[in-house]
Amino acid sequence: xxxxxxxxxxxxxxxxxxxxxxxxxxxxxxxxxxxxxxxxxxxxxxxxxxxxxxxxxxxxxxxxxxxxxxxxxxxxxxxxxxxxxxxxxxxxxxxxxxxxxxxxxxxxxxxxxxxxxxxxxxxxxxxxxxxxxxxxxxxxxxxxxxxxxxxxxxxxxxxxxxxxxxxxxxxxxxxxxxxxxxxxxxxxxxxxxxxxxxxxxxxxxxxxxxxxxxxxxxxxxxxxxxxxxxxxxxxxxxxxxxxxxxxxxxxxxxxxxxxxxxxxxxxxxxxxx
Ligand code: ADE
Numbered sequence: 001x002x003x004x005x006x007x008x009x010x011x012x013x014x015x016x017x018x019x020x021x022x023x024x025x026x027x028x029x030x031x032x033x034x035x036x037x038x039x040x041x042x043x044x045x046x047x048x049x050x051x052x053x054x055x056x057x058x059x060x061x062x063x064x065x066x067x068x069x070x071x072x073x074x075x076x077x078x079x080x081x082x083x084x085x086x087x088x089x090x091x092x093x094x095x096x097x098x099x100x101x102x103x104x105x106x107x108x109x110x111x112x113x114x115x116x117x118x119x120x121x122x123x124x125x126x127x128x129x130x131x132x133x134x135x136x137x138x139x140x141x142x143x144x145x146x147x148x149x150x151x152x153x154x155x156x157x158x159x160x161x162x163x164x165x166x167x168x169x170x171x172x173x174x175x176x177x178x179x180x181x182x183x184x185x186x187x188x189x190x191x192x193x194x195x196x197x198x199x200x201x202x203x204x205x206x207x208x209x210x211x212x213x214x215x216x217x218x219x220x221x222x223x224x225x226x227x228x229x230x231x232x233x234x235x236x237x238x239x240x241x242x243x244x245x246x247x248x249x250x251x252x253x254x255x256x257x258x259x260x261x262x263x264x265x266x267x268x269x270x271x272x273x
Contacts, residue, residue, distance in 0.1 A: 001255070002045040003246050004072035004201075006192070007083035011048050011239060017041060020048075023075060028121030029066035029112070033058055036071055041243055044250040047075050051082075051188060060165045060187035066112050069195040078258055079139055080196050081245055082205040083238045085231050086160060086184035087168075087213035087222055089177050093184060095230050098237060099158035099207040100143045103134050105182055106190045107163040113191035115198050116269070125269040127198060134193055138257045139204035139249065146244035147206070152237050158183040158207060162190040168222050174215040185213055200262040202249075208238050 005011065020039035025032060037048040049068055052058045072080060086099065093099060116127040147154035161182035163169060169177065169185060177185055184207050196203035210230035214221040 001078045001250060002047060002076045003249065004047045004049065004075075004077035004080040005082070005242055006049050006051050006068065006072075006080060007238070007242070016239070016243070017046070017048060018043075023047075025071040025074065027067045027070040027074065028119050029070055029115070030064050032067040032071040033063055036075060038075060041246050044246050045076075046246060047072055047077055051192075061108070061111060063188065064112075065191050065195055066115060069192070069199050069201070070115070073199045073201060077201065079136075079202040079249060080204075081139060081143065081242050082192065082203070083235070083242065084160070084186050084188055084205055084207050085210050085227055086186040086207040087211045087227075088184055088209045089161070089174070089182045089213060089215065093155055093158065093209050094153070095209050095211055096153070096234050097209045098147050098152050098154040098241065099184055099209060100140050100147070100154065100156060101135060101160050101184075101189065101205045101207055102140060102157040103159040104189050104193060105159060105161045105177075105180055107161055107177075108190050109164055111191050113194055115195065123269075125272040127265070127269050129194065129197055129265065129268045131194065131197070134197075135204045136202035136257070136261065138252070139202045139245070142245040142248040143204050143206045143241055145248055146241045147237075149244060150237070150240050152241065154206075154241075155183070160189045160207060161185045163187055169213060171214050171221075174213045177213075178215055184209060197261070198265060200265045202258060202261055206238050206241055208234055210234075
């Protein structure tokens with residue numbers, strides 16, 4: 001097994017990643033956000049990718065999600081663990097808490113959200129992939145055990161409303177996202193989760209709550225400085241969780257769930273030629 005990690009900032013600690021080698025990859029869908037770092041974490045093979053590029057050069061709607069997932073898969077990744085900064089849409093998910101996402105609502109538009117679009121070098125056919133469950137339950141449980149093991153406040157489930165950005169929500173939108181049943185709001189889970197599933201990979205994401213968006217009474221809107229400050233203050237938690245989850249996944253000898261992910265994709269493809 002090999003585990004891809006999407007997130008980036010914070011994983012640049014030289015003691016964390018053993019024997020890192022940079023891989024500059026081109027995919028049929030273009031270039032990923034940056035070079036990928038291949039190495040290991042406590043003996044388990046991992047590949048690290050900064051979703052927005054190492055200089056944070058791509059805004060959420062400009063990230064080449066397809067190239068990112070394809071590149072990780074082409075280096076042999078069987079799993080992807082992701083981190084994501086999120087605003088909270090419910091009182092009990094507080095800034096500083098972690099959430100292991102279990103569902104999403106797609107509020108993005110115009111993003112390349114399938115590999116099955118007849119791109120030269122890509123897969124053939126039309127793919128209608130079921131999205132329940134949206135995330136890999138094995139990988140989710142690994143993140144949750146890791147978070148609980150570290151003593152962090154971590155919510156076992158959460159629906160992410162992924163919005164297009166780059167702007168934050170208006171108050172009316174934020175109230176609407178709450179009514180829809182969203183627990184957190186971000187800008188990157190879609191199409192990442194769907195593409196990982198199309199690629200037949202085990203994918204789960206740990207969300208770091210950085211703010212209360214803008215739905216609460218008598219409160220200002222979320223700001224970039226608030227998000228960045230909370231993210232910087234708490235990212236170590238998310239990194240520790242991923243590091244421990246990598247060990248948990250590697251210690252499990254039952255890989256049959258990986259075959260289920262692949263079989264699901266095979267059964268979802270129509271008109272293969
Ligand atoms: N990422 C972090 N906080 C956010 C918010 N309030 N809305 C969208 N994306 C976010």
